Amino acid sequence: MIAIGPTFRALLRNKVGALLLALQIALTMTVVVNAIHVISSRGDLMSRPSGLDEANQFYLTSTGYASNFNEALVVAEDLRQLRALPAVAGAIQTNATPLGSSGWSTGLSLSMDEQASGVGAAVYFVDETGLDTLGVKLIAGRNFRANEIGEREKNAIDWPSQIIVTEATAAGLFPDLSPAQVVGKSVYISSTSQTTIIGVIDRLQAPWNGWSGVERSMLIPQRTLFGSSRYFIRAQPGQLNQAMRAVQDHLDQHPQGRLIRNVRTMDETRARSYRDDQALQGVLWVTMTALVIITALGIIGMVSFNVNRRRKQIGTRRALGASRNDIIGYFMLENLLTTVVGLVLGSVSSILLNIWLVDTFNLPRIGWLYLPVAMLLLIVVGLLAVYGPARKAAAISPALATRQ
Amino acid sequence: MLVMQQLTKKFRTDDVETHALRDFNLNVNEGDFIAVTGPSGSGKTTFLTIAGLLEDFDSGSYQLDGESVQGLNDKALSRLRNEKIGFIFQSFNLIADLNLFDNVDLPLRYRGFNAAERKRRIEQSLELVGLQHRLKHLPTQLSGGQQQRVAIARALAGEPRFLLADEPTGNLDSQMAQSVMALLEQINQRGTTIVMVTHDSELAKRASRNLVIRDGRASEQVVNQRAVSQFASA
Numbered sequence: 231m232i233a234i235g236p237t238f239r240a241l242l243r244n245k246v247g248a249l250l251l252a253l254q255i256a257l258t259m260t261v262v263v264n265a266i267h268v269i270s271s272r273g274d275l276m277s278r279p280s281g282l283d284e285a286n287q288f289y290l291t292s293t294g295y296a297s298n299f300n301e302a303l304v305v306a307e308d309l310r311q312l313r314a315l316p317a318v319a320g321a322i323q324t325n326a327t328p329l330g331s332s333g334w335s336t337g338l339s340l341s342m343d344e345q346a347s348g349v350g351a352a353v354y355f356v357d358e359t360g361l362d363t364l365g366v367k368l369i370a371g372r373n374f375r376a377n378e379i380g381e382r383e384k385n386a387i388d389w390p391s392q393i394i395v396t397e398a399t400a401a402g403l404f405p406d407l408s409p410a411q412v413v414g415k416s417v418y419i420s421s422t423s424q425t426t427i428i429g430v431i432d433r434l435q436a437p438w439n440g441w442s443g444v445e446r447s448m449l450i451p452q453r454t455l456f457g458s459s460r461y462f463i464r465a466q467p468g469q470l471n472q473a474m475r476a477v478q479d480h481l482d483q484h485p486q487g488r489l490i491r492n493v494r495t496m497d498e499t500r501a502r503s504y505r506d507d508q509a510l511q512g513v514l515w516v517t518m519t520a521l522v523i524i525t526a527l528g529i530i531g532m533v534s535f536n537v538n539r540r541r542k543q544i545g546t547r548r549a550l551g552a553s554r555n556d557i558i559g560y561f562m563l564e565n566l567l568t569t570v571v572g573l574v575l576g577s578v579s580s581i582l583l584n585i586w587l588v589d590t591f592n593l594p595r596i597g598w599l600y601l602p603v604a605m606l607l608l609i610v611v612g613l614l615a616v617y618g619p620a621r622k623a624a625a626i627s628p629a630l631a632t633r634q
Numbered sequence: 635m636l637v638m639q640q641l642t643k644k645f646r647t648d649d650v651e652t653h654a655l656r657d658f659n660l661n662v663n664e665g666d667f668i669a670v671t672g673p674s675g676s677g678k679t680t681f682l683t684i685a686g687l688l689e690d691f692d693s694g695s696y697q698l699d700g701e702s703v704q705g706l707n708d709k710a711l712s713r714l715r716n717e718k719i720g721f722i723f724q725s726f727n728l729i730a731d732l733n734l735f736d737n738v739d740l741p742l743r744y745r746g747f748n749a750a751e752r753k754r755r756i757e758q759s760l761e762l763v764g765l766q767h768r769l770k771h772l773p774t775q776l777s778g779g780q781q782q783r784v785a786i787a788r789a790l791a792g793e794p795r796f797l798l799a800d801e802p803t804g805n806l807d808s809q810m811a812q813s814v815m816a817l818l819e820q821i822n823q824r825g826t827t828i829v830m831v832t833h834d835s836e837l838a839k840r841a842s843r844n845l846v847i848r849d850g851r852a853s854e855q856v857v858n859q860r861a862v863s864q865f866a867s868a
Contacts, residue, residue: 233743240731243772546727549688550788551716551744553709629683632723 237564248568251532255572255608256579258525263580263604264587265514267596272507278444280328281396281433283365284496286319286465288474289327293458296487301455302381304486311480312463313359317473320363320464325355325454326437327462327496328447329503333437338395338403338448339418348421349402351395352436352447355382355454361394363464364434369397371413371429374451382452389423390451398445400430439503470495522611529615533561537623544623545631554624561620562613569612573605580604635827636662636685636796641694643680643850654680656850658694662829664795667822669841670831677850678831679800685829686798687715699795716744720789720826724801726781728773728788734760735769738788745792759787763817779810786817790826797821799830803837815840 241248292308294301305323312321326333339348354360357379361368371394380390395403400412407415409430416426434447465473474493481490501508537544544557552560584596641658644651654677662668672678683689684696687703696703699718703711720741721727728737735756742752760766763783765776773781782802789797799818803811815837822828822842832838844855 233739236732236736236739236743239733239736240729243731542727543729545688546721546723546729547740548712549686549715549721549723549727550741551712551792553712555709556712556744627689629689632683632688632721632727633679 232559232563234563234567237560238567241564241567247532247535248571251528252568252572252575254525254528255569255612256575258521259573259576259604259608260579260583261521262518262607263576263596263600264583265518266604267584267600268587268593269511269514271594272511275439276504276507278435278439279433280435280496280500281364281366281431282328282496283464284500286467286470286473287365287463288465288470288477288493288495289324289460289462289499290477290481290493291458291460291491292481292488293491294488299457299487301457301459302453304488305453305459307486308461308481308484311484312461312477315473315476315480317466317469317476318463319466320359321477322356322360322363322462323453323459324360324462325353325456325460327460327499328435328437329439329496329499330437331503335436336420338399339421340403342418342421342424348418349399349446350443351399351402352438352443353450354434354447355450355452357451357453360449361431363462365464366431366434368394369430369432370409371427373429374449379451379453382450382454382456384454384456387420387422389419389425391425392428392451393417393419393425394429394431394449395427396434396445396447397430397432398443399448400427402443402446522608525608526611526615529565529612530619533565533616533619534622536564537561537619537626540623541626541631542634544626545628545634548626548628549632557624558617558620561616561623565612565616566609569609573608576608577601577605635664635699636660636829637695637697638685639695641684641691641696643677643684643689643691653850655684655691658850658852660845660852662796662827664827665822665825667819667828667842668830668845669838669843670829670845670847671833671835671838672847676847678847680850681847681852682798682800682829682831685796686719686721687711712744716741716792718795720792720794720797722782722785722789722797722799722802724804726773726778726785726805728781728784730773733770733772734765734776734784734787737773737784738791741788741792755791755793756787759791760784762790762821763787777810778806779813782806782810782814783817786814786821790821795827797826797828797830799828801831801833803832803834811837 309321309323312318334353335350336353337348338351358374358376361373374392378392397409400409403417404412404415412427412430414426416424419425433445436444436447438444463473463477478493547557580601587593588595638658638660641655643655644653658681670678670681684691698714703714738756738759739752742755757766760769763786765780765783765787773784776784802818803814806814818828818830819840830841838844846853846855
């Protein structure tokens, strides 16, 4: 028996308790909707591909300490020997890694005018094996040739005459051109050095995941002579551990006046890079779960109180022909009505909070699906919470209850 | 139409077993107005709750309107209770949060009548008890006698064949008690069978049959024929 009218009218005559519960549900919905939205947004950010073959890649830092340390020779010899290891698919010297939190960036523009509009892009120094070792995909133009790879001193300010850029960098510079049309175009690095885009790769993220230009990067065909450099190594598929052991063993056996440190996989780097986001997600999940549990307990408490308060009424309803299921249904319906009021209020406050979050923290707007999903979740939680006390109500002896 | 044979009901605690009803026999005929009396703890209320299908019994048999109630599940018992039995309680048992219309509406909703049929029956039964103009009032806005009239209207709305009344005048002053009793007699004259538990011997005398329960057993007393005929013709 569904008696929405009488049940709603009866609720209105006891509105304080029902209204407080509805407000609690509204608050819970507001927090749940926006928390799920933030969790989901962070999840989207965290799941962005870096462009690398992360599962098979690691890197380490090589720093020369010996007075006779000849970086150019040592690096060249190291890379030659590392590339010969069976578990290693590729090895390059570079200055930074995507998601690594530190690296270089510089401006690219279409003229030498410092005031000219341009885009910032992360800088990665690579050689002719860079594309394969990084695992990035060339979508237009060509790769660097071996004879195009130069050397770069620490204080150098010049830039080479050829670069490869990501598709996002190309789009930032030439919004109306396709990647293929961008190949051959001249641009200026730091408004000083003219260079030509010889290739476009699909994706290679910058080291800083929170940067709005994270998808903009460029590859520079230079070996660095900075005294300390990063070896970026790609293992054969599925042989990351073997490759890491083999590389470290090899470098340990051939010290050559340099120190090896910070050996780290790309999986670790990704985890470290998004540690704060993961922590935020965890905190929001805990907060949201706790709030839902508190709301469920509130419903259980409220319904249990109502069951005890209405024992005589329950007995009377049973005497008038209500079955046990009717009694359960009565409490379910009553709670559902309270929940619906809370959800309507919660929908409004969820949208208002989201507007504030969008304005204040530049978060994206919530998708329309969040509201019905949160409503469904809270309805299910409400019905589950009310079921226990409602069953107890249905089990009350009508013979005793009517005599109270 | 209500036949109880060798009915037994025991209540057990950890230490004590109490026979509320023992070898209880009763045959209620259509149109009877039975007053049930007896000392406190004799088993009157237990009889009434078993008769009203609110409580089960340990042994014996109980047939309501030709149908054995033994072994029926909750749904079947609820349906039987809703269709054949109307309850009147000493303390009225109106639902305080519902107005008169919604109170009387309750058993009709459980029956599954449509809205128009429910409205017709609610108005008809409230008119019978003289409260048709107070549909939207809450029970607390009525006197005790009026509340009991509403309870009677609620019991009658489904047109049950039995009315089970547990001390229906117990919470009313004598004037209101007389009024409610007159209403019950009127209902009985319209063909509804009434079984009424009462402590009031004067009211009991106005019933067509008097049943006395002592120590869980029923015995019938000779009816005051003059009182019956006097009130039957009223």
